[in-house]
Amino acid sequence: MTPHFGLPEFGFLLRGLQWTVLLTLVAFVGGCTAGLAVALLRTCGHKGVEWITRIYIGIFQGTPLLLQLFVVYYGLALTGLKLDAFVAVAIGFTVNASAFLGEIWRGAIQAVPRGQTEAAMALGLHYSSRMRDIVLPQAIRISLPATIGYLVQLIKGTSLAAIVGFIELARAGQIVSNQTFQPLLVFGVVGAMYFILCWPLSWWGSRMEARLALASQR
Amino acid sequence: MGYTLDFSVVWHAMPALLWGCVGTLGLALAGMTLAMVIGVAGVAARDSKAAWLRALVIGFVEIVRNTPFLVQIFFLFFALPLIGLKLNPTATAIIALGVNGGAYAIEIIRGGVQSIHKGQVEAGYALGLHKGQVFRFIVLKPALRAIYPSLTGQFIMLTLTSSICSAVSAYELTSVAQRIESDTFRSFEVYFSVTFLYLAISWLLMLGFAVISHRFFSYPTR
Numbered sequence: 001m002t003p004h005f006g007l008p009e010f011g012f013l014l015r016g017l018q019w020t021v022l023l024t025l026v027a028f029v030g031g032c033t034a035g036l037a038v039a040l041l042r043t044c045g046h047k048g049v050e051w052i053t054r055i056y057i058g059i060f061q062g063t064p065l066l067l068q069l070f071v072v073y074y075g076l077a078l079t080g081l082k083l084d085a086f087v088a089v090a091i092g093f094t095v096n097a098s099a100f101l102g103e104i105w106r107g108a109i110q111a112v113p114r115g116q117t118e119a120a121m122a123l124g125l126h127y128s129s130r131m132r133d134i135v136l137p138q139a140i141r142i143s144l145p146a147t148i149g150y151l152v153q154l155i156k157g158t159s160l161a162a163i164v165g166f167i168e169l170a171r172a173g174q175i176v177s178n179q180t181f182q183p184l185l186v187f188g189v190v191g192a193m194y195f196i197l198c199w200p201l202s203w204w205g206s207r208m209e210a211r212l213a214l215a216s217q218r
Numbered sequence: 219m220g221y222t223l224d225f226s227v228v229w230h231a232m233p234a235l236l237w238g239c240v241g242t243l244g245l246a247l248a249g250m251t252l253a254m255v256i257g258v259a260g261v262a263a264r265d266s267k268a269a270w271l272r273a274l275v276i277g278f279v280e281i282v283r284n285t286p287f288l289v290q291i292f293f294l295f296f297a298l299p300l301i302g303l304k305l306n307p308t309a310t311a312i313i314a315l316g317v318n319g320g321a322y323a324i325e326i327i328r329g330g331v332q333s334i335h336k337g338q339v340e341a342g343y344a345l346g347l348h349k350g351q352v353f354r355f356i357v358l359k360p361a362l363r364a365i366y367p368s369l370t371g372q373f374i375m376l377t378l379t380s381s382i383c384s385a386v387s388a389y390e391l392t393s394v395a396q397r398i399e400s401d402t403f404r405s406f407e408v409y410f411s412v413t414f415l416y417l418a419i420s421w422l423l424m425l426g427f428a429v430i431s432h433r434f435f436s437y438p439t440r
Binding site: 065187 | 285286287289378379413
């Protein structure tokens with residue numbers, strides 16, 4: 001007797017959705033913090049440091065997220081630390097986010113007109129004040145559409161945690177699908193849940209992009 | 219007890235892994251070809267007079283871009299047999315990659331077409347070029363030049379995404395790696411090395427695309 005897709009199954013998917021949201025939030029907050037450091041190092045003006053961060057970003061952009069996850073997951077296991085699966089995948093996504101957000105913000109920092117930095121220097125502001133008060137507030141505005149775009153990527157990317165066995169939304173869908181033998185219905189519902197999560201963000205991002213483009217035309 | 223890394227298993231499995239690279243490239247190439255077909259057809263339908271057709275394309279693009287590839291490939295894996303397409307995992311993976319890439323290709327190609335101003339075409343005719351010349355030099359080449367970076371970037375993305383096709387055990391690099399891992403239990407060594415094989419693939423692709431771009435799309439300097 002196989003169970004049909006009903007309320008208990010739907011509840012199981014919802015719990016998976018909670019883990020997807022939590023995983024995304026942890027990775028995004030962690031990735032923002034580390035990504036800011038990456039972006040600042042990438043634009044610090046020291047050739048060697050810039051090169052190293054460039055290679056760091058290049059490695060994450062040039063390899064599949066799934067493999068990055070495998071390497072972090074099994075690499076952490078080798079260190080002998082007994083880590084929860086959630087912590088292991090969260091670290092994996094955080095590291096990935098740091099590289100992608102770092103590159104997005106690098107572009108935004110460099111897109112702030114050079115005259116702003118020069119004017120700040122002429123006023124005698126030192127590096128931290130120049131960045132905090134002059135460059136970064138403008139860069140954040142420029143980078144917002146791309147940052148939101150990456151957030152959508154991250155939500156979708158967390159589905160890969162399913163492959164290393166962490167039970168988030170996609171893995172919950174696999175489990176329910178195997179139990180009920182109704183794969184189309186189950187993956188349809190799972191897809192709809194991801195869509196409800198991602199689509200408003202995508203819409204917000206593209207609207208903001210259009211407004212920024214309009215503002216720069218004036 | 220400490221763990222000693224042993225990369226010799228990777229070295230012994232290198233021929234299989236290199237064939238996996240070939241599989242990955244083949245999968246990506248077939249997927250990208252299908253994506254281009256969907257992209258061109260989608261752009262035509264996106265700007266057609268029939269409102270339902272436009273809505274269909276917009277809906278398709280939004281759904282594909284806002285759901286994970288993993289869920290898409292699982293869905294297709296079970297949906298394709300229902301419409302009479304009993305395919306092996308690799309063919310299923312090609313269709314999934316094509317559908318996914320197609321949604322992105324529609325947006326990219328549409329941007330390229332829109333980048334050609336009508337006035338340029340008219341200017342071409344005014345200069346006495348005939349229809350074929352206008353299409354080739356005024357429309358096609360500048361449009362391709364405009365979308366080339368996004369399109370090649372999309373191809374590299376597709377190549378990296380194809381690793382997810384291992385979830386339905388299509389023949390490609392990651393599924394080869396998973397087989398070697400389950401034979402040897404050297405998870406970290408295998409996946410660490412395979413990550414750098416992917417890096418080599420994307421760097422080679424980038425280099426190749428840059429050479430092609432330099433050869434065909436650089437502006438004449440004389």
